[in-house]
Amino acid sequence: xxxxxxxxxxxxxxxxxxxxxxxxxxxxxxxxxxxxxxxxxxxxxxxxxxxxxxxxxxxxxxxxxxxxxxxxxxxxxxxxxxxxxxxxxxxxxxxxxxxxxxxxxxxxxxxxxxxxxxxxxxxxxxxxxxxxxxxxxxxxxxxxxxxxxxxxxxxxxxxxxxxxxxxxxxxxxx
Amino acid sequence: xxxxxxxxxxxxxxxxxxxxxxxxxxxxxxxxxxxxxxxxxxxxxxxxxxxxxxxxxxxxxxxxxxxxxxxxxxxxxxxxxxxxxxxxxxxxxxxxxxxxxxxxxxxxxxxxxxxxxxxxxxxxxxxxxxxxxxxxxxxxxxxxxxxxxxxxxxxxxxxxxxxxxxxxxxxxxxxxxxxxxxxxxxxxxxxxxxxxxxxxxxxxxxxxxxxxxxxxxxxxxxxxxxxxxxxxxx
Numbered sequence: 334x335x336x337x338x339x340x341x342x343x344x345x346x347x348x349x350x351x352x353x354x355x356x357x358x359x360x361x362x363x364x365x366x367x368x369x370x371x372x373x374x375x376x377x378x379x380x381x382x383x384x385x386x387x388x389x390x391x392x393x394x395x396x397x398x399x400x401x402x403x404x405x406x407x408x409x410x411x412x413x414x415x416x417x418x419x420x421x422x423x424x425x426x427x428x429x430x431x432x433x434x435x436x437x438x439x440x441x442x443x444x445x446x447x448x449x450x451x452x453x454x455x456x457x458x459x460x461x462x463x464x465x466x467x468x469x470x471x472x473x474x475x476x477x478x479x480x481x482x483x484x485x486x487x488x489x490x491x492x493x494x495x496x497x498x499x500x501x502x503x504x505x506x507x
Numbered sequence: 508x509x510x511x512x513x514x515x516x517x518x519x520x521x522x523x524x525x526x527x528x529x530x531x532x533x534x535x536x537x538x539x540x541x542x543x544x545x546x547x548x549x550x551x552x553x554x555x556x557x558x559x560x561x562x563x564x565x566x567x568x569x570x571x572x573x574x575x576x577x578x579x580x581x582x583x584x585x586x587x588x589x590x591x592x593x594x595x596x597x598x599x600x601x602x603x604x605x606x607x608x609x610x611x612x613x614x615x616x617x618x619x620x621x622x623x624x625x626x627x628x629x630x631x632x633x634x635x636x637x638x639x640x641x642x643x644x645x646x647x648x649x650x651x652x653x654x655x656x657x658x659x660x661x662x663x664x665x666x667x668x669x670x671x672x673x674x675x676x677x678x679x680x681x682x683x684x685x686x687x688x689x690x691x692x693x694x695x696x697x698x699x700x701x702x703x704x705x706x707x708x709x710x711x712x713x714x715x716x717x718x719x720x721x722x723x724x725x726x727x728x729x730x731x732x733x734x735x736x737x738x739x740x741x
Contacts, residue, residue, distance in 0.1 A: 335704050335726045336696045337519045338678040343611040347601025374532035395550035404552035427545040437547050444529030446520035496533045504535050505542035
């Protein structure tokens with residue numbers, strides 16, 4: 334197979350043309366705002382990362398059946414922030430039991446020789462998250478909790494990505 | 508950390524690579540968790556349809572004049588781990604100009620910008636997985652990683668496979684570049700045969716007389732955990 338290499342410090346010039354932070358109109362029924370920061374091991378913002386999301390639609394369809402791309406791309410700003418407007422995907426069947434609503438995430442940046450892969454889960458899906466086979470496979474409680482977004486007072490969801498440190502986000506091998 | 512990937516030879520570079528200084532504060536320290544390939548991982552976006560035109564694949568014709576540099580054709584096929592073509596999928600590239608300077612505000616290398624070169628292209632693969640770009644040979648450029656650090660000439664590639672697990676961002680290098688043995692990013696790929704897969708081949712068939720030199724680079728994506736569809740052949 335062709336190995337991975339870092340996206341480097343200048344990836345923005347290559348990928349900004351397809352920035353896609355609004356998968357749905359913010360005024361659409363069921364629109365969910367998800368935002369967060371990417372932070373390095375010193376707690377400093379990562380201003381040169383690209384975050385991509387990929388998910389089923391609200392009834393569990395993927396393209397070409399789904400009437401949307403299911404794909405989002407956000408470039409972090411100087412404070413390491415990214416943001417999306419999307420919908421909550423449906424729970425999905427799996428051979429290991431139903432998967433709670435989740436969004437797959439890729440992170441690309443200088444200093445990452447491969448992309449990082451993680452998942453966003455929804456904080457109000459307590460029962461579904463408790464039964465989710467991927468979350469259940471994670472023994473460490475802090476690592477498990479790092480995959481669940483935080484509900485903000487304004488109705489949005491916050492999902493911070495800690496590349497290292499005591500709050501290091503759980504990342505996946507795939 | 509790599510041990511979870513062990514059903515396959517570890518071909519990708521590690522996250523934690525001390526010789527590449529930017530990994531120090533960015534490489535995760537905890538073991539990776541195995542992500543099974545369920546519905547979300549087995550599907551992938553279909554991008555670039557309608558949004559990519561023929562002009563996007565010719566980086567020498569995006570401005571009023573022609574860029575300075577050695578004109579080249581870079582072409583090949585994108586194949587999945589099963590050897591089948593990855594058809595109708597987006598390929599994005601970006602690169603430095605002939606002087607080794609990126610058209611990016613963060614690039615402070617005191618080499619000239621080229622008003623006729625942005626260094627950004629994209630195309631959608633054909634039914635046989637083929638792609639083709641016309642561009643100019645990128646220059647080497649210095650970086651602050653270590654004393655006398657210069658990156659070998661390379662083009663960044665971003666590929667979308669047929670599934671989330673096949674997404675790949677990597678770099679293509681040129682044959683015979685003496686900087687390659689000194690580059691910690693390329694050398695982070697430990698297996699020599701895997702490293703060789705990142706280096707394009709001069710191709711006389713792609714070369715156009717009195718116009719452009721041709722380089723062929725075939726890309727194989729996927730083959731991570733859960734998709735052991737072939738024996739690994741370097």
